[in-house]
Amino acid sequence: MLDRYYDELEVGTTWHSSRGRTITEADIVMFAALSGDWYPLHTDKEWAGKTRFGQRIAHGLLVLSICSGMWPIKPGAVVAFYGIEKLRFTAPTFIGDTIYVKLEVLGKEDRGAGQGVVTLQLEATNQRQETVIAATLKILMNKRPA
Amino acid sequence: MLDRYYDELEVGTTWHSSRGRTITEADIVMFAALSGDWYPLHTDKEWAGKTRFGQRIAHGLLVLSICSGMWPIKPGAVVAFYGIEKLRFTAPTFIGDTIYVKLEVLGKEDRGAGQGVVTLQLEATNQRQETVIAATLKILMNKRPA
């Protein structure tokens, strides 16, 4: 998907990750560490055990970050990650869950000068076929060099 | 900010981080590692040097994640991070830049049953007073226990 140029993508083009990634306790600890977010729902087994989740859950931004590392990106095709139009964390990710990613081109906006903005629908699912993240992303991409 | 309950927040309430955090080369390498996103704009000095940025830049999601770790959260006040309404990465973060965070309550939505959704405006700035992230976040919070 992001391994192609702007003009090689069509509205409706989809991409599925060819692998999953299991979210481990180590991932959650490392993300808490790197981000500084030690909210006990993620990092305190005793406390999390008393919430409605019954256990620790992964940080939503950890799952989103992991998704962003699962799609191949062609150097030179992507100029910049513009932003997020809308994002919902729709289900919790528990330790040991495995995440898969789907992307779909929702829209294209020609900016002239060899570039365009692509709107992508990101859907992250787990091994129980639950959607855990649904988001609309904006990416500035290059057209294929002449 | 998130160290208070739903009913203790007012539209217009603001919070500024009392410290900054310098984004180091190590942060970028660790985020590339954890997320799996080794796009050369973040991790290849030679390649990044030839882009319009002239150097490597931090992943947008790294900066967002770091912001999420800078505000204090009272255990029990926050139920869940619902999602993002809109987010823009408005300026690059270079190695050695220092990030500060500002939050402002934009809206409140009572959900009854002791909970409510708070809409927050997040603004991340650097030591040059440039805004690097502007985002609208939705957080599900508890009211103060009776």
Next chain:
Amino acid sequence: MLDRYYDELEVGTTWHSSRGRTITEADIVMFAALSGDWYPLHTDKEWAGKTRFGQRIAHGLLVLSICSGMWPIKPGAVVAFYGIEKLRFTAPTFIGDTIYVKLEVLGKEDRGAGQGVVTLQLEATNQRQETVIAATLKILMNKRPA
């Protein structure tokens, strides 16, 4: 506690952490890695299984370091961590244990010139209400700016 100035603390003032932190296998591996201390009591399941602990235990300095990250510190209030008066590792921390921290002001020593040394009693406990660390710390603090 350390989010106040020297003159805002009284002998006898106490502070309890509002959250716990579960010590995971990942924490122990990361501390072994960062410190270089791979003593098999911490990192060799077979060997540790034959000691009187029956399993791997966390490094004492890991637990102490984690305690040091659990209390909020007001930038400008703390000048320097002077040292430790006395410290005892009083019980082992196993993988999966959760740690809580209590601080109490034991003494204050005015140094003039806007500063003073505070003596703190640190007590770390686990989810079984066992004390795992008891220590007396010396911190150089600022008085509230005029």
Next chain:
Amino acid sequence: MLDRYYDELEVGTTWHSSRGRTITEADIVMFAALSGDWYPLHTDKEWAGKTRFGQRIAHGLLVLSICSGMWPIKPGAVVAFYGIEKLRFTAPTFIGDTIYVKLEVLGKEDRGAGQGVVTLQLEATNQRQETVIAATLKILMNKRPA
């Protein structure tokens, strides 16, 4: 072994690690992160569960790297790690396995000028006495300073 000089080693000299190291899920995640190798056999519990291994296995290069950190090296004795003559990953390493290392001097090659190349046989075994790596290494070493 590598804590001695070239002329203090004999063909046939052996060394056994005095400790083992348990390969944890955290080690595998950290190695996947650092190397960028997220092949699902190492990092996707669902996918690995369907292979002939029935579970995730450690990266071969992780186990080799861990071996390289288990032998003591005298600063000044080793000049450079020349290379590997032959290496076989002979059995999988599962999460929770513990690794031990044995080295044996296979050959010595005097290079004059105070240096020589030592050929070492590396054998890594686990707690089930299975050999997981067998390799022949070439190390450039210094002779004892006069």
Next chain:
Amino acid sequence: MLDRYYDELEVGTTWHSSRGRTITEADIVMFAALSGDWYPLHTDKEWAGKTRFGQRIAHGLLVLSICSGMWPIKPGAVVAFYGIEKLRFTAPTFIGDTIYVKLEVLGKEDRGAGQGVVTLQLEATNQRQETVIAATLKILMNKRPA
């Protein structure tokens, strides 16, 4: 390259990484940490400064590990990394160097039963066009499923 099946590769087929990766001080510290190899040539600026390299250099196995994470692997195409036929670390990698990878199929060996062993020549180069690693690898691969 490893994103194809055994029968889709020909002797002489080559693959070049589409991105480079800069080896940072953080990478070296993290590899020293994970492996346990703190040899001062890699981690002691003062000591390394007095060697013929004049500065710290990356661990050879770090550079090899990073290479292994730069090629795309199709899940299901690779069965196992068999081993290394011969490997030479031919030039040092300094902090800030950027690494690129080239693979070439040297040989194929049909094993029947839907599998075969591929012999690959790995060449890692830096931004000065120096070869830093030359190695021959053996990989057990699947044929394309019928």
Next chain:
Amino acid sequence: MLDRYYDELEVGTTWHSSRGRTITEADIVMFAALSGDWYPLHTDKEWAGKTRFGQRIAHGLLVLSICSGMWPIKPGAVVAFYGIEKLRFTAPTFIGDTIYVKLEVLGKEDRGAGQGVVTLQLEATNQRQETVIAATLKILMNKRPA
């Protein structure tokens, strides 16, 4: 030092680390991450630049932890790290400083039953020959097995 048994140590026995370790920016970031202590004196370049240190300094507990990983420990010789009698952080450690460790046996206390407590004086110095940590440690050790 800790690679010998209780009865093989004498009051006055000393040990010097055969290598140094350079404290990097990555070490400080990783320790801030793992401990959760993001005090700006360690992690905010702008803020630290205005203190009397003029730059970021390493956490005292990071330097102490690194010291603890520099001495070799014989498995079975050390039973437990009892505690610290007194510890002073006597000088700051800046990014790029290199640390060396010296241990000296100050006292021995026979506990019968094959064990004894050793009191050690730890001194950490840097490349400018400044003492950065002075501490008295208590270690419970085994006597040589009969």
